[in-house]
Amino acid sequence: MSSSKEMFDLNDPIIESDEQKSFSDEVCESHDNKKPFLDEVWGSLFPQENDLKQSTRTNNRRKIVFCDVCEQSFANNSNLKQHMLTHTGEKPYSCEICHTSFSKKSNLEQHIRTHTGEKPYKCDDCGNTFAIRSTLLRHMNVHRGEKPYSCTICNKSFSYKIHLNRHIRTHTGEKPYSCEICDQCFSDENNLKQHVRTHTGEKPYCCGVCGASFARNFVLTRHMKIHSGEKPYSCDLCSKSFSNKSHLKRHIQMHTGAKPYSCLICNQCFADDNTLKLHVRKHTGERPFCCEICKNSFARKSHLQSHMKISHADGTPNSCAICNKSFSSKSNLAQHIKAHTG
Structure with a gap:
């Protein structure tokens, strides 16, 4: 009845229904408590098959109520009443910081974390923390090696649906995200956000050691290796090490003599694209x-x-x-x- 946003940022809140929250909680617990038996009707998990059968008999006696608008079913009147707010548009829960309103108190609580930075859901395998439970569950696919989202065109599989959606655009050429300043289009919303910073000058990622700031998080991560002295990328030919992969690639071309980047104006060739860009400015007169x-x-x-x-x-x-x-x-x-x- 209502459309859902297909794309989402991994850091964006994903609002869960009461039923989904209950299911998510039990799935998280199942990693530690070994609960492999799933009640497909109610979403509950059980350690023994007999427990599942007993629960099924109990649930068959439970009263199910239905929404008169969309015929969705609920376990009780309380959940139905909460659901009806999605049809009426009523949003009684308001954020005191930015005044955004929500139909559920749980949605408001999740939203407030975008202001406080609280991330209460922790991955036991790698220690990463998340603001939303469902984001943690998607993250667990990485550790389990699960890739449930497959491309129907080339059969490549992904751990996250957002990665599949982004991949499909490499086939379709679709670029739905447009810059309001220069009209340049992008296939991914994150790439658009990063591009807009070239106009605004925003650099939200700050080094805690020297105070340098960056427009992209990966550039900050690469910069931090300067302070740590970490150089994980080594040349197989001379064993020289580098803090980032692009520097290693540029170095290897010194051994091979490869110059794959060619100037379209004078056909002069270069070992890396940055040197080519600097060269092209001699032709264009650009001084940025x-x-x-x-x-x-x-x-x-x-x-x-x-x-x-x-x-x-x-x-x-x-x-x-x-x-x-x-x-x-x-x-x-x-x-x-x-x-x-x-």
């Missing part, structure tokens, strides 16, 4: 790194950094007091002033 003090721009970030150290070490612009023209260095400014003073 701009000095906020004197507004001079540079093709390379390292050139901007050098400029800041040489020209603005004291934080002041090299601008002419007579005509307000700015210069990249103090020596150029001094030469310019002579034009005024003679």
Whole structure:
């Protein structure tokens, strides 16, 4: 009757019904308590088959009530009453922080964790914690090696449905997520979020050691290896080690002499794509790194950094007091002033 959002972020809250919560709790317990017998009607788990049979006989005597709107069944009137709120649209539970409203108190409690950062559900295998029980259950598929979601096109399997949905778009070419600023489209919502940060300058991932901030979490993870000294990627040819895989790949090309990246303008070839990008700016004249003090721009970030150290070490612009023209260095400014003073 109501549509559900097909895609979701792994960190987004996934709201569970009362029945799903009960089932999820018992599934979690089953990992420790060995409860392999499932009551497919009520979702309960039992350690012995006789326990399941006894429960089935008891449940057959339980009263089942039905929703008059959608005919969904419930174990009692209390659950039915809670369910009816989804039809009436009533949301009596409101968040005191952002005032978002919910039809269930349990949904509100899960939502509040997005503000507090609380993650009460812990994986016993790896120690990862989660805000939502269902996210933990999906995560357990990774440890069990289960991949229940299969692509009908190429039969590749995935532990998470979100990964399957993302994969299917590699077949269809669908890019449903569009940037409101530049209209660039993306196949994945997370890629769109990361792209938008290139416009806003937002860098939410901060290093606790040196304070450096980053737009992407994986860049922070890679950066942390600088502090830890960890270099897990080793060259098989010379045993030199690197903190990230891309640096290893670039290094190996020094041994092989491979230059797979070619300039479409002059056909010059390069060992890595970053060097190619820098080269292309010579053709296009692009200077994306701009000095906020004197507004001079540079093709390379390292050139901007050098400029800041040489020209603005004291934080002041090299601008002419007579005509307000700015210069990249103090020596150029001094030469310019002579034009005024003679």
